[in-house]
Amino acid sequence: PNGLRRHLAIIAQTGAGKSYLAGKFFESLLQQGATILVFDPNSDYVQLRKQTGQEERPYHSAERTPFADDILIYRIPGIQGRRFPDTLIGDVRSFTVRFAELNHDEIADLAGISERASNQRRAIESACEQLQKAGADYRPDELISALKDIASGSKEEVTSDQETAQEAVLGSEERRAARKAAQYIENLRRFPIWDYHDVNMQELLQPQQLTVLDLAGADKLVAAYAAERILREVWKRAVTGQLHHPIFIVLEESHNLIPANSQTRASRIINTVAAEGRKFRVFLTLITQRPSKISPDALSQCGSQIIMQLTNPDDQRAVQKASEAISADLLNDLPGLNKGEAIVLGQLTRIPVMVRIAGRVSAEGGSDVDIVDELRRARQDVKAARMTAKFRTQAAGPRQQEEW
Ligand SMILES: Nc1ncnc2c1ncn2[C@@H]1O[C@H](COP(=O)(O)OP(=O)(O)OP(=O)(O)O)[C@@H](O)[C@H]1O
Ligand SMILES: [Mg+2]
Structure with a gap:
């Protein structure tokens, strides 16, 4: 396990077996006492408490893995039409984010308001200020009401006779902006993730515990915001000596959180953890099917790599750039690997080796459909x-x- 003193990248094209491998890897790491946090955008890890083969069984009657009690599953509440309903998964907790903690620009970004729509952004700012002044905790609902109040002019200062025509125009523009902003904020109500309270970080950071944050159903912006928020909290504790055990943070589909050519809300903190995490015993596992689409800086911070089948030449080049250990020979082997075969490189192993992954105990979330x-x-x-x-x-x- 000391090979894990570096960040890890798990790279392979879709269907090659990344999630299978990751599941196996984390079940063994968990049993060694690790704290593991998995950001799971596709509900791939929500079945880990059940034994393999029990995927379709309701949780209460399924055979469980020996470490079932060490796994917590958090889901965004109220999402309709899930791939795996709660009955299959067992006890789930609510993954929520305290809305009042967002500043007005963050709210505007998440609601999809353009950066140039400064009137709408100002309307949100003053609505937030009003709510805060009134000492109210608030969610999108309350913010919408506050914006509607502004839109209807009910909270407006008494207009005097001297009010010039220009000021009247300005006032009506403000009201229109508030009305529009309220419409945008409606978008946020679609995600019941916004609430009066955050998840309890202390619960996520227990030793010998794997926590799955099931973000399925949230769009990319929301997922990136949630990841940023949690990572910042972890990091704050790490750098102030409040983390007493090593923690492994797993980012599935990590190219979406930390893309190569753009920034998400989570990019910054992920880069920070990638650059400095190991000093504070915070270790990243970046899982991606598109290594050419993920930030090369973050990828090259991964001292260990597990690479499975990879045929796209751009992706092969990205892997080559990120890892000094990979030879031209190994690179040529990547397209020919079978499902479950992996090349292990870097700190995890003295010399590059090829391994076959098998024998996972826990049930999978995203296993292939039997198309026939x-x-x-x-x-x-x-x-x-x-x-x-x-x-x-x-x-x-x-x-x-x-x-x-
Ligand atoms: N080592 C293995 N032994 C047996 N079956 C495997 C192995 N690895 C993967 N599989 C099977 O292959 C399918 C795809 O695996 P997996 O979901 O892990 O792929 P993936 O690389 O995560 O794909 P995606 O990028 O689409 O998430 C699953 O049905 C899984 O059961
Ligand atoms: Mg997968």
Whole structure:
């Protein structure tokens, strides 16, 4: 495990077995006592408490992994149409973010308000100020009400006779901006993540505990904001000596959080942790299927790499740039790897080795669909629907005559 004193990158094209490997890796790390935080945008890790093969079983009747009690699952509340309903997963906690902690520009960004819409941004600023002055804790709902108050002019100062025509125009523009801003804030109500309180960080940081933050259903901006917020909290504790155990932070689809050619809200803090984390015993695992799309700086901070099948030449080049240890020979091997085969490089191993990954104990979230089986079910559905339609027309025959 001392090979883990560096950040780790797990790189492979889609379907090659990254999540399978990561699941196996973290189940063993957990049993060694690690604190692990997984940012999971696709619900790939929500089934870890069940044994493999139990994917379809409700949690209460499924066979569990020996470390099931050491795993916490957080989900954004109120998201409809999940891939894995709570009944399959067992006890879940609410992942929420305290809305009142966002400043007005962050709110405007998240709501999708353009940077140039300065009137709308100002409207949000004054609505937030009003709420704060009133000592109110607030969520998007309350902010919308405050904006609507501004829009209807109810909170406006009494206008005097001297009010010039220009000031009147300004006032009406402000009201219009507030109305528009309120419409944008409606976007935020779609994500029940915004609440009066944050997740309890202390709960996330227990030793020998794996916490899955299931961000499925949140859009990329929201996911990046949530990641930033949690990472900052962890980092604040790390640099002030409040972290008593090493912590492993896993970023799935990390190219979305820390892309190569642009910045997300989370880019900065991830770069900081990538550059300085190991001094404070905060270790990153960056998982990506597009190494050419992730920030090369962050990638090259990963002292260990596990690379699986990779055929895209851009992605191969990115891997080559990020890792000194990879030879031209190894690079040529990458397209030919089978599912579950991996090349391990860097601090994890004395010399580069090829390994076959097998024997995972826990159930997977994102396992491949059996397409033949799915299509058979589709055909059955069509057949059933056609039969029903046929019966219905036959049955409707005489009744239609009656009505006639
Ligand atoms: N070592 C392995 N042994 C057996 N099956 C495996 C192995 N690795 C992966 N698989 C199977 O291959 C499929 C894809 O694996 P996985 O979900 O881990 O891929 P991935 O690289 O994470 O893909 P994506 O980028 O789409 O998330 C799954 O159905 C999984 O069960
Ligand atoms: Mg995956």
